[in-house]
Each structure stands twice: as C-alpha cells, then as structure tokens.
Amino acid sequence: MDYVFAPAPPVTVPIAEPATAAVSRRFPVHRIYCVGRNYEAHAREMGHDPDREPPFFFAKPADAVLNVTTGATGEFPYPARSSNVHYEMELVVAIGKGGRDISAALALEHVYGYALGLDMTRRDLQAEAKKLGRPWETAKGFDHSAPLGPIHPVAQAGHIEHGAIWLNVNEVEKQRSDVSQLIWSIPETIAFLSTFFELQPGDLIFTGTPEGVGAVARGDLMTGGIDGLGQFSVRVV
Template identity: 50%
Template sequence: MSDAKYLWTPAPVTSLPVRGSDARFPVKRIFCVGRNYHAHAIEMSRPVDKASSKPFYFLKDPSTLVPSGMTVPYPAGTANYQYEMELVVAIGAEGFRVTESDAGRLIYGYCAGLDMTRRDLQLVARDQGRPWDLGKNFENSTVCGAIVPQGDLGVLKTGAISLQVNGEQKQSADLSQLIWDIPELLADLSHYYHLQPGDLIFTGTPEGVGPVKPGDRLTGHVEKVGDIALTIGTAE
C-alpha cells in the first residue's frame, strides 16, 4: 500500500548489475545445490551416487548478497572461513514442474558466484543432523558478479570454472563435470518450488575448497560468463 507506515525504513531491493544494461536484476531467493561435483563430494567425505541420489538444496537470504569487488570482514564465530566458487543461474520466468527439455526457457542469464562458508560450523551441524544456517546463511556470505543475459549462450553445458587465492590456483574444473546439469537441477527444483523471476541458483562448487584469512584476495572466473573478486578484511 502506498500510504503504509512502517516502524523503520524497509530495506532496499537487493539487486545485481546486468552486463550491457542500465537495468538491474532484482533478487528474490537464493537456492544453493550441495555436493554437485564428484571430486568435491569426495573431499567432503560424502561421495554421491547419482543412480540412487537426488540433488539437495539449502537457501541463503538475499540480505547476505554482496557484489563482486567488495572487501568483507572475516566473520564472527568461525576459525575456518572457506570459499566455494560456483556458476550461478539467474531465473527470469516462472516455472513449476517443468521438464528438462523446457527448463532453458526459465533462464535469464548467468553470473560467477562465491558461496562463502563458516566450514567449522557447517560440519558440526552436518554431523549432528542439524540445519546448516550458521555455516552458510550469514552476512556477506554470498558474492555475485554481474549477470550475463543468456542470449546466444543457451543452456551452458561446458566451460572452465576456476578460483585463485592471492594469485595461486585453488579450484579448476569444467561445467561438464556437474553431477546434475542445469536442466536437471531446474526440473528437479521446480517440483518443490514455483520458480520465479529473480531467483538465483548456485549450482555447486568443484574440489579444492579451502580456508582464507584476513588480507587474502580471491579472484574467480567462469568461461563465457565472467569474473568475480573478493577481499577478506579484518575479523569482526
């Protein structure tokens, strides 16, 4: 309602820049796929058998999102703050119970993303059968570069993905190594949610995740999509 009165000023709309446009992409929800590269699943001591498994997801609040290029403080409550480099799919159309063959129409574009993680807190929660929120869903833990409209890219099936810390290569893989590819993820997720314009889907991280410390500089790249950068500031 235009005449509504609030106790305090509502938060502004969370959004991301769009390459080649002065319009911004308003973010609605952030879905993340867990363990979607075999080698990463193994390094997390949770190997995946696709024949007997389905994708699993967790959500992060839009308020956790920061743009590429920022400096963020080393977060409270952790001694093991880690990076996870990912391809992010930006949804631009509604979809519910879509088929894999129809999934491509939901895609507005893509961006490079970082799912920053308080790994020690996540592992405690995982081993105790508790939600991962303290390890995953916290301030400044979601980083995205500019969104590249799908255009001629179509549904991405291949492309190098990599991450460097202080110039040293830490993660290197190809999107063809995803356990569940983009159409499979969108079809599966749309059986549980009505996907909406503004949704972001982090598709999983390759092997090589590891800790960072104050002063570290992270730079990542997804072929055909773009770059991402993050600097780790002093501890809170």
C-alpha cells in the same frame, strides 16, 4: 501504506550490459537456492560417495548477496564466530520466468542469465551442525556469504553448458574443473528444484562447487572465473 519503520531497499544485482547500452539495468533478487555436492570430485573430498543420488538444496537469504562490480575488487568481511571460512566457486543461474514442476526439456526457457558466485561457508560451524543433525543457516546464510558478479543475460552470453571454472587464492590455483562436470545439469537442477518450490523471477541458483575448497584468512585475494563470464576478485577483510 504506513510502516512501523522504513522497509529495506530491494536486493538487486547489476546486469552486464554492452558498452553501447543506453541504460544500466538491475536484476531484483527473490530467493537464493544452492545445490550441495554437485561435482563428483568435490563430493569425494567432502567424504561422500559421488553416486548420482537426487540433488539436495539449502538456501541463503537474498540480502546475503555481496555485489562485485566489473573491474573492481569486492570486500568480504571475515564473519564472526568462525575460524575456518571456506571459498566455494560456483556458476550461478538467474531465473527470469517462474513456474513449478518444470520439465528438464523446457527448463532453460526459464533462465534469464548466468553469473559468477562464491558460496562462502563457515566450515567449522557446518561440521558442528552436521554432527548434531542441526540446520546449516549459521554456516551458509550469514551476512555477505554470497559474493556475486554481474548477471550476463542469455541473449548475450548464451547458455553455459561447458567451460572452465576456476578459483585462485593469492594467485595460487585452488579450484579448477569444467561446468560440463556437474553431476546434475542446469536443466535437471531447475526441474528438480521446481518440484519443491514454485520458482519465481529473481531467484538465483548456485549450482555447486568443484573440488579444492579451502580456508581463507583476512587479507587473502580470491580471483575466480568461468569461460564466457569473465572473472572477478574478492578480498577477505
């Protein structure tokens, strides 16, 4: 097949392999889905009623992924056209088996693994879009807006149903909660999302952020973690 220009290389994320692994595998990314306001305290801090309304979703392009390798500090370029960029620490679900209209009872069978993620947000552009009733793409789907740690397969890490989720900025704690505090659990989120889209192997689901979101500036160091998945660090440049 002839192309008018060379196609972009596939977007992939490294797998957190055991030290004894003979090969290093990578997870090819298909789509990135994000759940909005999925912790009660975060819903309140954003000015919304945390009652258990149906979840809502937005998306990021696959090439928004910014890989953060184990033991290294990732670099997040401060985006143009914004002066109020926020961090949102999240548990990310990696889908290994696709499907539509998946039942919550069987949803975890579709999970390949879990990762640490940051949903970086141009909050000023998001607020303006909300006010005008416009889409959020410029606020959520910009370049490098999805810093992501290696994916931990379920076979090694198990399913992440509870455990601390936290984020520090310049060694000062900003976010802390427990994954068990998700308004919509991971199985429920997968089931509901699959009624809108046929999920595919390679899909990533950012499951929501706890309270304590806030702005960062160039030079800031963000360090976050989730029990069972370790931690990662990203510097704003």
